[in-house]
Amino acid sequence: MTGAPRRSSTRWLLAGALAVVVVLAAGASLLASHAPDGLTKVSQQQGFAHTGQSRHGLLSYGPVAGVVGMVLVLALAAGLARVARRRGGSGVPGGPSVPGGPGDGSGHAPRTED
Amino acid sequence: MHVPDGFLDAPTSLATGAAAVACVGAALRGARRELDDRTAPMAGLVAAFVFAAQMLNFPVGAGTSGHLLGGALAAALVGPWTAILCMSTVFLVQCLLFADGGITALGTNVMLMGVTTVAVGWLVMCVLRLVLPKRVGLVPLQAGVAAMVSVPVAALLFVALYAVGGTADIPLGRLATAMVGVHVLIGLGEAAITALAVASIIAVRPDLVRIARPLLAARELEIRTPAGDRDRGTGAAA
Numbered sequence: 001m002t003g004a005p006r007r008s009s010t011r012w013l014l015a016g017a018l019a020v021v022v023v024l025a026a027g028a029s030l031l032a033s034h035a036p037d038g039l040t041k042v043s044q045q046q047g048f049a050h051t052g053q054s055r056h057g058l059l060s061y062g063p064v065a066g067v068v069g070m071v072l073v074l075a076l077a078a079g080l081a082r083v084a085r086r087r088g089g090s091g092v093p094g095g096p097s098v099p100g101g102p103g104d105g106s107g108h109a110p111r112t113e114d
Numbered sequence: 115m116h117v118p119d120g121f122l123d124a125p126t127s128l129a130t131g132a133a134a135v136a137c138v139g140a141a142l143r144g145a146r147r148e149l150d151d152r153t154a155p156m157a158g159l160v161a162a163f164v165f166a167a168q169m170l171n172f173p174v175g176a177g178t179s180g181h182l183l184g185g186a187l188a189a190a191l192v193g194p195w196t197a198i199l200c201m202s203t204v205f206l207v208q209c210l211l212f213a214d215g216g217i218t219a220l221g222t223n224v225m226l227m228g229v230t231t232v233a234v235g236w237l238v239m240c241v242l243r244l245v246l247p248k249r250v251g252l253v254p255l256q257a258g259v260a261a262m263v264s265v266p267v268a269a270l271l272f273v274a275l276y277a278v279g280g281t282a283d284i285p286l287g288r289l290a291t292a293m294v295g296v297h298v299l300i301g302l303g304e305a306a307i308t309a310l311a312v313a314s315i316i317a318v319r320p321d322l323v324r325i326a327r328p329l330l331a332a333r334e335l336e337i338r339t340p341a342g343d344r345d346r347g348t349g350a351a352a
Contacts, residue, residue, distance in 0.1 A: 024169075028167070055213045057214065076207065
């Protein structure tokens with residue numbers, strides 16, 4: 001746990017970042033260029049575009065679907081991060097495990113640099 | 115650069131799928147060392163930002179567009195293993211919900227736009243951090259350069275995969291030239307967005323930028339020693 005001023009500052013930063021992401025997720029599709037992307041364009045020029053199979057998705061990019069997808073990605077990635085942290089406590093072979101520690105031990109903050 | 119179903123044959127798609135599963139498995143283990151109370155909330159946000167930014171196609175010359183891939187950015191912010199998890203989440207949702215990228219090509223897309231851009235981006239950033247002056251202010255530049263490099267490398271890897279399992283018989287030299295040409299331009303956009311995003315976070319909370327942490331640790335030591343217990347007087351401008 002870090003000190004109180006630090007935490008609130010983190011909270012503000014995360015809130016600000018979330019606001020930016022929501023605006024981006026809602027607005028990106030409106031501003032986006034509709035030209036084919038790099039690979040699509042190359043496949044047209046080089047004559048293999050016809051080998052690609054297009055399909056229909058449940059959602060298509062628009063302001064609402066953009067936010068829906070973004071929220072889903074956020075939840076999934078946060079969940080994966082939780083799973084990755086939990087595994088530290090549950091004795092994954094080959095890794096340094098925390099003996100008897102709760103998987104999500106808040107005081108346990110390894111700071112290894114690569 | 116989302117690869118649809120049909121560009122690559124089944125054996126190649128199976129191989130990239132297996133490679134992607136292995137990489138995500140390794141990332142789940144590796145991310146444990148990167149995630150702490152401060153960085154864990156960042157993982158969700160970084161993935162969400164990459165997803166949102168990937169919708170924003172920007173024009174890159176005559177009738178072509180590109181978008182952020184985001185691997186170098188994610189690696190700079192949360193570290194390479196967590197970044198691979200973030201990127202894989204993005205491609206999974208794009209593939210299943212938006213039909214953006216083929217289902218059989220999901221592994222290919224994770225490997226090309228996720229693992230490759232993260233690995234190349236992280237590697238370039240680490241090398242630059244090593245050779246450039248140890249200043250936090252240089253981190254956005256390093257991230258930008260890393261992002262710039264990561265995009266054409268991913269494009270070249272697509273060409274390599276196409277050489278192995280492409281379903282059409284086309285001259286590979288021309289394919290490589292075309293892919294690298296377009297993706298160098300897209301890399302410029304990637305560099306700009308990455309440098310801007312990293313610079314914004316460095317400005318408010320440099321400790322939340324993973325690649326900057328060793329530099330910060332060094333800086334804290336430099337400041338604290340003269341100003342602290344030992345009365346050296348140098349630099350203690352309080």
